[in-house]
Amino acid sequence: xxxxxxxxxxxxxxxxxxxxxxxxxxxxxxxxxxxxxxxxxxxxxxxxxxxxxxxxxxxxxxxxxxxxxxxxxxxxxxxxxxxxxxxxxxxxxxxxxxxxxxxxxxxxxxxxxxxxxxxxxxxxxxxxxxxxxxxxxxxxxxxxxxxxxxxxxxxxxxxxxxxxxxxxxxxxxxxxxxxxxxxxxxxxxxxxxxxxxxxxxxxxxxxxxxxxxxxxxxxxxxxxxxxxxxxxxxxxxxxxxxxxxxxxxxxxxxxxxxxxxxxxxxxxxxxxxxxxxxxxxxxxxxxxxxxxxxxxxxxxxxxxxxxxxxxxxxxxxxxxxxxxxxxxxxxxxxxxxxxxxxxxxxxxxxxxxxxxxxxxxxxxxxxxxxxxxxxxxxxxxxxxxxxxxxxxxxxxxxxxxxxxxxxxxxxxxxxxxxxxxxxxxxxxxxxxxxxxxxxxxxxxxxxxxxxxxxxxxxxxxxx
Numbered sequence: 001x002x003x004x005x006x007x008x009x010x011x012x013x014x015x016x017x018x019x020x021x022x023x024x025x026x027x028x029x030x031x032x033x034x035x036x037x038x039x040x041x042x043x044x045x046x047x048x049x050x051x052x053x054x055x056x057x058x059x060x061x062x063x064x065x066x067x068x069x070x071x072x073x074x075x076x077x078x079x080x081x082x083x084x085x086x087x088x089x090x091x092x093x094x095x096x097x098x099x100x101x102x103x104x105x106x107x108x109x110x111x112x113x114x115x116x117x118x119x120x121x122x123x124x125x126x127x128x129x130x131x132x133x134x135x136x137x138x139x140x141x142x143x144x145x146x147x148x149x150x151x152x153x154x155x156x157x158x159x160x161x162x163x164x165x166x167x168x169x170x171x172x173x174x175x176x177x178x179x180x181x182x183x184x185x186x187x188x189x190x191x192x193x194x195x196x197x198x199x200x201x202x203x204x205x206x207x208x209x210x211x212x213x214x215x216x217x218x219x220x221x222x223x224x225x226x227x228x229x230x231x232x233x234x235x236x237x238x239x240x241x242x243x244x245x246x247x248x249x250x251x252x253x254x255x256x257x258x259x260x261x262x263x264x265x266x267x268x269x270x271x272x273x274x275x276x277x278x279x280x281x282x283x284x285x286x287x288x289x290x291x292x293x294x295x296x297x298x299x300x301x302x303x304x305x306x307x308x309x310x311x312x313x314x315x316x317x318x319x320x321x322x323x324x325x326x327x328x329x330x331x332x333x334x335x336x337x338x339x340x341x342x343x344x345x346x347x348x349x350x351x352x353x354x355x356x357x358x359x360x361x362x363x364x365x366x367x368x369x370x371x372x373x374x375x376x377x378x379x380x381x382x383x384x385x386x387x388x389x390x391x392x393x394x395x396x397x398x399x400x401x402x403x404x405x406x407x408x409x410x411x412x413x414x415x416x417x418x419x420x421x422x423x424x425x426x427x428x429x430x431x432x433x434x435x436x437x438x439x440x441x442x443x444x445x446x447x448x449x450x451x452x453x454x455x456x457x458x459x460x461x462x463x
Contacts, residue, residue, distance in 0.1 A: 090213040156190055197295060210293065219381055235298075239286060265314070287338045363404060364396060368415060417436040426445075
């Protein structure tokens, strides 16, 4: 079973380079070997004694010199389909006339202005996000982002695998469905195959800060850059403390056999070890998916690993048409960017405050972000209002608001003093609504409930 030559032919015809093909081959062969990637509790110990960003000295005079050797890479391949979006998630409005992409660019331009250093920006786009993203960037032509090719790192695409034959799946009704993204671990083969790794190194760029485009807390902090540079580590992962809400998410651990840090996802946890996996006091830290890379040491490690980092393969069982559960069963292979922490001798992790992990994954996150609970600064930074002491409002919305266009009729109340807000059913906030403390609104009728201007504090409202 299995015929890699057919995959290689298909990927070559689609313009995929050698680095992408070799990375896919490694994972495909792991699939044929039926590797599980399981990490039993007995083989790991909990991560302890991590350095904290709170103990890092402020960046000093070397700030500009280091920034001139830095590139910010934003993972920008997502369409936000889970929120009903058709285009790049990064073009979703945060405030009127300002989207995620605008904030990313503002951050880079501010770093350039305040430091005098030409901080680089790369957007790792997918085939789905490239066109709209580059078109939006045209507005910044006069700000030094004129050539779209100067900011784009293209994500690869890989074939879906027929689950019955382990051959490339065929779907003539829509050939686009025959392909899938390889996960953000594709960063490494994409950097190599695109030529960007060699180009950045040739231009004196040594340090890369990588994060998700929807994580508005992930900004290039010059103090962390200085710490990373001083450490000499090849790889640094930003982690933060797990809470009860993070019990099912992956965690950081130490492999007993060689003392290296690793990530363990729930799919890699044997059933008997689930209790330990979800113990947030035992395994305290999770990956924010914000990473720092030494590009020269990445190139060296890739040479050691024959050009392909040995990242654990993640198997996903899907259907070729994700909207048709009766369509052909397929296997999609993914690799995770953060899993590379186990590939580098001397890789490290840094405990950062939760404020550096502020992803927008749901419409509830978006409602909070659009309210006065958050401040959007001119330099592109987004932060909670100081009076909230670092704690965002807890918002729970019913399925009536699952999609972005369903959120718009709701309106945006003041949430700066809100501890929690639960909304069920069709509701509209008129201008001047202030939510304080714990408020619950429940409308069981099809008529949209109007909440008039006023202060609503520690109360339940319903129809």
